[in-house]
Amino acid sequence: MLRKSLLTLIIIILLGPAGVLIADPSLEVSWSEEIGFPEFIDWNRAFMDVFNGGPYSITVTIQNAGDTDLIIEDITCEEQEFYADPTNLILEPDQSSDVRFIFNAREPGEYESVMQIIWNSPDGEVFGIPVIGEADGPPDMEWDVGPIEEDMLTGEIVQRVCTIDNDGGTPLRFQIYHEIIGEPDRDNAVRSIRRSVGNQNGPRRDDPGDLIDQFEIPNGGRRLYNSGLAWDSENNWMWITQWEVPFRAIAIDPREDFAVAAEFNVPGGCMAADYYNGTIFIVNWPNGWLFRFNSDGENLGNLDVPIQPTAMSINQEEGWLLLMDADDNHDIVVYDLENNLDVIGRIDTYSNLIQNNTSRGINWVEKHPDGQLWMNTNNNGNVAWQIAVDEDDDFQCNEVVQSFQTHAGAAQEWDGLGHDGENLWSTSWGSAQCRIFEDGVEEVSWLSYEPAEGVIEPGGSVDITVTIDATGLWGGDYEADLIVLTNDPANPEIVVNVFVFVSCPINIWIEWDPGFPDVVDWNIAFEELFAGGPYTVPMEIINTSMDLLIVEDIISDHDYFIPTFQDVIEIEPGRSAHLDLVFNAPADDPGNYDAVLTFVSNDQDGDLEIELHAECSLPPIVVWEPDEVEDILLNFEVNEHEITISNEGDALLRWEADLEINRGPDRDFDARKIRSIESQSGPRRDHAGEQVAQFAGANVPNQYWSPVGWDEENELMFVTSYSAEQIVVYSHNDYEDFEEV
The missing domain is CATH 2.60.40.10 (Immunoglobulins)
Structure with missing residues (x-):
């Protein structure tokens, strides 16, 4: 290949007769060092592909470093595959201009030559630049x-x-x-x-970081660390964990004005969280495991992990578990959740991108392939960072796609980030507010x-x-x-x-308990069904489609079956409406009844019919004698009185007896309550929760005492102590004169 070792002409300034300064132009030529400056120009260094039929253009800068005008008379090359545009120009002192050097091969092959710059050199010298290019035949x-x-x-x-x-x-x-x-x-x-x-x-959508909505987390607030945000895609809930009392995981339903849809108690120390395949995973700080619960609050057992995690997220598509290590570097280790926590990679190059701020809140959004990793930092208030990670290059962090403030209250590196598939959720240690932001990305x-x-x-x-x-x-x-x-x-x-x-076909779906899905059967719902009701069976009208369901009417073809329908019902996709269906046969008309309930709606399949059934009888009639028992007793005297209960009705009479004292010494008042055989609880005294008595027990450090058992035969209470290795037994006299025995 052609080379030229000296490209810049050194112009010697001469003094003419009588010391007159001779002013000359001075030519300086430059281009990118990556493509060969100052020795040559190589088109194959400038372009990944060079094909015949180009053209391929490279910018060359020509500058006049002299004291008088520089005149470029022509730029030529023996090989016609190389040429320049423009080929002539005039530059004043210190002026420069860009010229395009072009390679355009007619046929595939290797080409090399010299571009000649003809200029007004004082010595008549021509400036030459070696040029090189290899052209391949293009793909088709x-x-x-x-x-x-x-x-x-x-x-x-x-x-x-x-x-x-x-x-x-x-x-x-x-x-x-x-x-x-x-x-x-x-x-x-x-x-x-x-x-x-x-x-x-x-x-990208416009205005990333716009505040879309916000709501107050129940029992959220300062020092509660609502930092675990886990999107439940099956129920469309956002689970939020709470670090301190009341130690709960709560599910927020954004479709119901951010109401609590479910909740359950969790151990203390719950921090970051995520949801995967029906399981809520929760970081338990500062331990080396994750809590696991289902959405009903059932404890599925801990998942031991190789590190002490301080933040977590899960790639829902790949089953990757991302755990931030609590060590000084806070590397994010990527594990295979479906394959014994095999290590897939390590994300350890993000620190400079977030300006070396500390983060303990992360969220991996697989629907953001151009910036999958979201991180929270507390510099100048909470800031959410979106970072592009190259999964094919050892999980290298390439760039910050965007960042915006999510501040509400006191900023804290533990503050949570969650994503609901469309928008970013953020919590803050110093505030009960959960804020929802436009993430600026079109999730398609x-x-x-x-x-x-x-x-x-x-x-x-x-x-x-x-x-x-x-x-x-x-x-x-x-x-x-x-x-x-x-x-x-x-x-x-x-x-x-x-x-x-x-x-989007409209689909109506009806659910109920007794007899579902074949018939609404009141005899399954109620052990006894009597004429003279009413008896109510609850039903749910569910919209299983992705468009608005309109229920125009609900019609029963029998007067004894009554739907509580008053007006047109509109049900949004995925939502439901409650309906009470009442069976009420007149007291004098027992019998076996069947009917059809018709739902008139915009369902694509037309009206929906559901069969109804109820068989009722006349009720039992209870008679008892005597109505009242009176007696005068001495202390420790016992008398027995017989009460006769009889059934004068047509159905089986079931009964049970209970004792309720409505008058006695020291009772507040003598009101009597009507007993109910349907109640599952026993007789109740007035003013539940009133303090009956108190006493001071043994004085030991910390005073952690727990009643553990009541000895009914001897009327003694056994009490244990947390700090003293002893069991204390107390007696009392009608909740007075407590004595250690």
Whole structure:
């Protein structure tokens, strides 16, 4: 190859006769060191691919470092594959200009020559730059896929296989991404700027960090550390753990104005949390295990982990458990949750990206492939950071995609982050508020493709599987552009339009307990069914579709079966409405009754009919004698009185007797309550919770005493002590004169 060791001409300033200064131009030429400066220009260093049929342009800067005008008369090259634009210009002293040096090979092959800059050199010297370029024959992409159009029902999944062929002589590189054009209820059908190959930023929504909503966590507040946020995708709840009393995990339903949908007690020390396959995982600080509970609060046993975790998250798609190590570096270790916690990788290069601030709150969002890792720090108030992690390169953290403040109250590195599939949730140690923010990322799940990038060797092909998933979609039009970027000069970008119309059939579903799903049977619901009721069976009307369910009427074809329906019921997707269905036969009309209950709605299948059944009889009639018993007794005297109970009705009479004292010495008042045979509790005295007595027991350190057992025969209470190795037994005289025995 040609080389030139000296490119910058040294101009000697001469003094003319009588000491007159001679002013000359001075030519300086520069370009990027990465492509050969100052020795040569190499097009193959500048471009990943160089094909015949270019052109490929490199910027060269020409500067006049002299004292008079620099005149570029021409820029030429013997090889016509190399040329410049422009080829002549005039530069004043200290002025510079960019010139494009262009390589455009007609045929594949190696080319080298010298670009000659002809200028007004005082010595008549020409400035030469060696130039090098090797051109290959380009790849030839063949893609015969036209627009994709589908009519689908909510819940359907359609896959299309599209084939990319490379008929050229060099490898074809491709990358695929998409842009959403329109969806039902989208705020803006705005196209994002298309990327070039290598840019990993996806479509973005406006205004990341906008506060969408906020609510007060029950019993949340200062020092409660509501730092565990776990999105339950099965129930659409956000679980929140509480560090201190009342030691609870609570489920918040955002569809019900952030009401508590479920809750259960947990041990102390609960910090970070996440949800995976029906299980809530909770970091128990400062121990080396995770608590595990199901959504009913059942303890599933601890999961021992190899490190002491201080934060956690779970990749829902891959089953990765991400645990932040409590050591000084706070590395995030990635484990395989489905394979004995095998180590998959380690995220240890994020610190500089978050300005070396401390974080103990993380959340991994697999629907954010351009920035999967979210972290919380407490610099200048709480800040949420979105970080791009290269899963194929040892989990290297490449860049901060965005960051914004989530501050509410006193900032703390333990403060929690959660994600509900669309928005970011944040809690703060110094506040009872949970805040919900726009995350700035368009989470698109209805359109996907695999593989999204690759290399196709000459003569090869790759099948691209395009998946359209209408699971959970509202009815309406969905449109996107599928964009394929390649290194084929003839086809650098191919756009395939994807249009999907989703029909959302309305589905009504009715649930009840007795006889479900065949018949509503009052005789299963009630052990005894008598004429003269009423008897109520609760029902739930559920909208299992993704569109609004409208129940226009509920009709019974028998007067004794009465639905408590008053007006049109509108039920949102996934929600339900309560209905009481009453059976009430007149007291003089026992019998066996069947009926049909009809639900009139916008269900695609028309009206829904449910069978009803109830068989009732006349009730029993209780008679007892005598109505009253009076007696005068001396102390320790006992008398027996007989009361006769008889049944004068048509049905079996069941009875039980109980004793209730409504008058006696020292009783507050003599009111008598009506007993109920349906009550599961016994007779109650007035003013429950009133203190009857108290006394001072043995004086020991810490005073932790616990009553452990009542000796009914001897009327003694056994009491144990936490700090003294003894059991103390007490007696009393009608809750007076307590004595240690």
